[in-house]
Amino acid sequence: MTETSTTTDTPDVLEQPDDQRGEIRRLTVRGLLLQGGFNYERFQNLGFWWMMRPTLDRLYPDPVDRAAAYQRHLVYFNTNPWVIGPIAGVTASMERQRAKGSTDLNDEAINSVKVGLMAPLAGIGDSLIFGTIRPILAAVCAGLAIDGNIAGPIIFFVALLAIQVLMRVGGTATGYRTGMQFFEKLSPAQIDQIKQGATIVGLAVTGALVATMLKVTTPWSYTSGEQTIALQDQLDLVLPALLPLIATLIVYALIRRRVSPVWVLLGTLVAGLVFGYFGILAA
Amino acid sequence: MTLWQAFLIALVVALAYLARRILGDPQLERPIILGPIVGLIAGDLETGLIVGGTLELIFIGAATFGGTAPPNVAIGAAVGTALAISAGQGAETALVAAVPAAVLGTFCELFAKTVCSFLVHRADAAAAQARGSTILGIIWIGNAIHFLAYFVPTFLVLQFGANALEGVLNALSEDVQNALNTSAALLPAVGFGILLSVLYNKALFPVFFAGFALAAFTDFTVIGVAIIATALVVTILRSRTPQTPQSPSSPQSSALI
Numbered sequence: 001m002t003e004t005s006t007t008t009d010t011p012d013v014l015e016q017p018d019d020q021r022g023e024i025r026r027l028t029v030r031g032l033l034l035q036g037g038f039n040y041e042r043f044q045n046l047g048f049w050w051m052m053r054p055t056l057d058r059l060y061p062d063p064v065d066r067a068a069a070y071q072r073h074l075v076y077f078n079t080n081p082w083v084i085g086p087i088a089g090v091t092a093s094m095e096r097q098r099a100k101g102s103t104d105l106n107d108e109a110i111n112s113v114k115v116g117l118m119a120p121l122a123g124i125g126d127s128l129i130f131g132t133i134r135p136i137l138a139a140v141c142a143g144l145a146i147d148g149n150i151a152g153p154i155i156f157f158v159a160l161l162a163i164q165v166l167m168r169v170g171g172t173a174t175g176y177r178t179g180m181q182f183f184e185k186l187s188p189a190q191i192d193q194i195k196q197g198a199t200i201v202g203l204a205v206t207g208a209l210v211a212t213m214l215k216v217t218t219p220w221s222y223t224s225g226e227q228t229i230a231l232q233d234q235l236d237l238v239l240p241a242l243l244p245l246i247a248t249l250i251v252y253a254l255i256r257r258r259v260s261p262v263w264v265l266l267g268t269l270v271a272g273l274v275f276g277y278f279g280i281l282a283a
Numbered sequence: 284m285t286l287w288q289a290f291l292i293a294l295v296v297a298l299a300y301l302a303r304r305i306l307g308d309p310q311l312e313r314p315i316i317l318g319p320i321v322g323l324i325a326g327d328l329e330t331g332l333i334v335g336g337t338l339e340l341i342f343i344g345a346a347t348f349g350g351t352a353p354p355n356v357a358i359g360a361a362v363g364t365a366l367a368i369s370a371g372q373g374a375e376t377a378l379v380a381a382v383p384a385a386v387l388g389t390f391c392e393l394f395a396k397t398v399c400s401f402l403v404h405r406a407d408a409a410a411a412q413a414r415g416s417t418i419l420g421i422i423w424i425g426n427a428i429h430f431l432a433y434f435v436p437t438f439l440v441l442q443f444g445a446n447a448l449e450g451v452l453n454a455l456s457e458d459v460q461n462a463l464n465t466s467a468a469l470l471p472a473v474g475f476g477i478l479l480s481v482l483y484n485k486a487l488f489p490v491f492f493a494g495f496a497l498a499a500f501t502d503f504t505v506i507g508v509a510i511i512a513t514a515l516v517v518t519i520l521r522s523r524t525p526q527t528p529q530s531p532s533s534p535q536s537s538a539l540i
């Protein structure tokens with residue numbers, strides 16, 4: 001229906017609340033496509049275009065404007081896929097303003113808002129989801145799975161799915177309705193607080209994981225007079241789970257020193273085989 | 284491992300990975316999910332659950348290796364589970380195959396993402412003429428490359444590698460079995476150590492030892508520690524509203540690439 005209108009007119013297709021709701025719903029669903037065609041040159045750029053395509057097609061019926069819009073959204077883009085909602089919402093709302101004739105929203109302005117959102121939101125997503133929520137769920141559910149309980153993988157999948165759906169639905173709507181203001185409301189201090197909070201919980205949980213899920217012991221014993229004393233019993237008196245703590249801190253120190261995780265992984269595999277074979281460590 | 288089983292498992296692995304590309308990021312390629320599914324296909328759900336759970340711990344922080352490509356947990360889980368079931372030597376034995384498979388599998392994703400870089404320029408050309416359908420076709424070629432980069436290696440390893448390893452695993456002595464068990468017990472340290480470095484924050488680091496001590500000296504479970512830590516964090520954040528804007532945290536590229 002916008003075939004005849006040009007971009008300098010006011011396309012009123014998106015002015016009705018119903019149309020806005022439809023637009024938000026479509027952006028939420030299409031946010032799932034973000035990582036399609038992922039590449040090392042511009043990361044999620046193809047996926048971002050894919051997500052935005054129907055919006056751009058509706059706003060820019062004129063081939064010249066449409067080509068410009070396509071090119072505008074094929075630039076480098078990379079964020080945590082769970083937090084794409086607000087970015088999609090804000091971008092669509094900016095494109096709507098631009099299509100209505102707002103001149104200050106040039107390519108650079110739109111791109112700088114996208115870039116300004118993608119980095120801090122990725123920081124939140126990474127620390128909150130992949131540093132905290134997923135490890136907690138993984139630890140609990142892996143415990144169940146190792147005991148042969150099918151509830152482990154089911155809880156893991158359903159809980160993560162529920163969180164992701166909430167983030168995507170809520171995020172897209174908020175971003176679309178607040179538009180540019182979303183960007184201004186996002187204060188660095190607040191982002192820092194969320195990240196710090198997530199880090200605190202993540203660290204405490206990692207500590208608990210080391211103490212409960214890492215079951216390395218030593219079978220060594222020594223004789224003192226008549227008695228044979230197991231080294232592990234002595235260690236347990238000082239600090240239970242001392243060996244797991246040491247093992248984790250060694251890995252941590254290596255990673256911090258920029259040893260490739262792949263080598264650490266293979267090294268630990270070999271170390272376990274060697275120590276296990278000679279009876280220095282045991283499961 | 285029959286041809287059909289190998290085919291089905293490779294299909295499941297590649298589809299789970301494709302879901303990360305075009306179905307949001309549902310975490311289907313995590314070992315805890317793939318382990319049981321591969322177990323069902325290979326005819327032993329319980330072993331699948333055990334191998335999946337164990338590998339999940341080993342790779343608990345694996346998606347978040349900064350900008351580098353993480354070990355391929357999906358291929359690792361598939362190969363480990365399939366081998367554990369076909370060799371019948373227990374979950375620990377399978378890890379010795381799962382870990383190297385995950386490491387080698389890293390290249391699958393690198394390959395796909397690199398090849399897709401060449402597509403971007405074709406997309407640019409199509410965009411200049413507003414040819415949306417052409418761009419869409421290019422994206423689907425990219426998705427197909429991603430799919431095949433997982434499907435082909437998984438199928439080949441299962442069909443040819445696993446059958447060869449099976450005989451080796453069956454011939455292992457008891458000493459070697461002990462060594463494998465120890466290795467399996469030690470490997471989650473890698474997952475936890477990496478998670479620790481992902482969460483690294485100098486000021487907050489002591490919290491790690493607090494969580495450790497709480498769980499080591501008492502009967503507190505992981506959930507218990509998580510609840511206490513969350514309650515404390517919420518209390519602290521509520522009592523302290525953000526004042527002046529601090530310097531923005533350093534921009535982080537997404538870990539999940």
